[in-house]
Amino acid sequence: MAQKDGQNYAPRAANAQPVCQKGDFRFSVVGLTHGHIYGMTQNLLDAGGEVVGVFDPDPAKVEKFRQAFPAVQSADCEERILDDAGIQMIATADIPAFRGPLGLRVLGAGKHFFTDKAPFTTLKQLAEARRKVEQTGLLWAVCYTERLQSEAAGYAEQLIASGAIGRVVQVIGLGPHRVNAPTREPYFFKIEEYGGILCDVGSHQVEQFLFFAGCKDAEVVHSKVANFHHPDHPGLEDFGDANLLGDNGASNYFRVDWLTPEGLSTWGDGRTFILGTEGYIELRKYVDVAREATADHVYWVDAEGEHYFNAAGQVGFPYFGRLILDVLSGTRNAMPQEHAFKAAELALQAQAHAIRVK
């Protein structure tokens, strides 16, 4: 069910190698609201990290987390973790609206911050984060899981870098998700807490566009949101889309929704279409409908022919090792800070300017 509902979707790279010695990189966790924290934690462990402490106000969440990671010590309050001189980073998958303020406290305590996406629910939070990063030089890393924990996406990165499809001129992203309303945390239906569908799941899509198309900035030229099918949850937006124009002429369209039908074998039929001047790539990230109930299907067409590659177990999630090395060495190879912030900014702008339809 965890796979099918997606709430604890925590893909783990098959071939991760530690990038450091045991004890070199120690982190703790504050805020367990979203199951993404399991993938974030596991992939840091697989890359050589060590998880030290955990705090969440809900003891049941802490207990479940400790079952998954028995070495972790539970803390009786957030301050205990902020004050721990033995850790370099604090990770969170708290309610989205709380992530920005938590990050300010984490950097204020001299530690790097690693947050589930969406990192912010307001542009004010983002502005404060930019200032804090500038002041401290610490990392405000964002786990955009739909690329960073997708081996299909990692393989697309390699294909693009090899020149297989020429200049990338467009990225289309489809990000459908299963709603599973009865099992969701209350924040999921409060727009002031999750920030709106474009802010929340849309941020994955913007990040992928900026990354695959190599844009540093973009303009939101159209966006919309709707609640088509969940009248009992007026705070939910179950549909959103946006059209962006990148600073290098590449464009982006994405649709996100909470309309995944019950019959799908997984939580969402996530797709990415990357159009180049010499070819194109399609990612069927989590399922190949009616063909394969498995992940990481990469299709592409170039001058030579039509190609297929199953990237599962072949690419890994190099982001996590790079992130650890960035912390240990002061490098910034995992993801440029401004890229992480820009994706959030554009998702927030798309949300703010969205027309509402019904």
Added chain:
Amino acid sequence: MAQKDGQNYAPRAANAQPVCQKGDFRFSVVGLTHGHIYGMTQNLLDAGGEVVGVFDPDPAKVEKFRQAFPAVQSADCEERILDDAGIQMIATADIPAFRGPLGLRVLGAGKHFFTDKAPFTTLKQLAEARRKVEQTGLLWAVCYTERLQSEAAGYAEQLIASGAIGRVVQVIGLGPHRVNAPTREPYFFKIEEYGGILCDVGSHQVEQFLFFAGCKDAEVVHSKVANFHHPDHPGLEDFGDANLLGDNGASNYFRVDWLTPEGLSTWGDGRTFILGTEGYIELRKYVDVAREATADHVYWVDAEGEHYFNAAGQVGFPYFGRLILDVLSGTRNAMPQEHAFKAAELALQAQAHAIRVK
């Protein structure tokens, strides 16, 4: 090559049945510039029609057409065909800019008109056509081949009608085409003759949106065009996209392009994604990349599961028989006149308002 380059793409339904007696429905052809005329003619013949005459100023095109349809008589001028009291309809795949004026002459001569898409290259032509139809009561039928000659699209129509995916809230269309620049007619590179990429191949996409989503009207909320990869052909737009909002709340995004790489086994990897509140449909119309070099692949997911159906030979092209019966009986079942015009209108608006990127 005809299949791979798409210029003479003329799919023929496997199971067509005549809807009338021989001689009941007789039509002629004026204007052979685009190979679509072969599919239009063949499918009318398969539905019981009889092709009588042909005129094109280029004798080579006429000769080739007569080889395909030996019963047809070549005429020495257009007037000979307009004046033929023995035909009910004139079909054309002339240069797009000439189709509107030809239609005025055809209706003026008391005959129904059947044109390849795009039917118009200016809103003025469309306004004149609307007036002429109102005055005469004759048909101005438009062959939007990417739906009307697609059994996958016909099967999607059935699925939607059955309620399989609930209320349709979005349609995404991808319409890539292979450019084959050396073999193209000169008009292909003259925007004043083909009307721009959104007007031309975009009209297919708008038509499918209006049809599948059940909209009577829509607003173009964003559109753009570009020439990314053909600097030697400045009159070509090789990329275009548009975002429409329908009058019933359903939305549409489509991308059309002339960037199909050489390695694709057919002329374009046309896709349609139809999102409903209870499920979704994906059409892989002309190829299932790296899986099947055949057409009419229908995938859908509903409450019950993930499904696949190969519609080739299963659905036919009912449009052509209905069109003949509309002519013979005065009904309007093949396609509402206003739907055909509205699709063209919105494509023209998308073209007119498009921002140009590079």
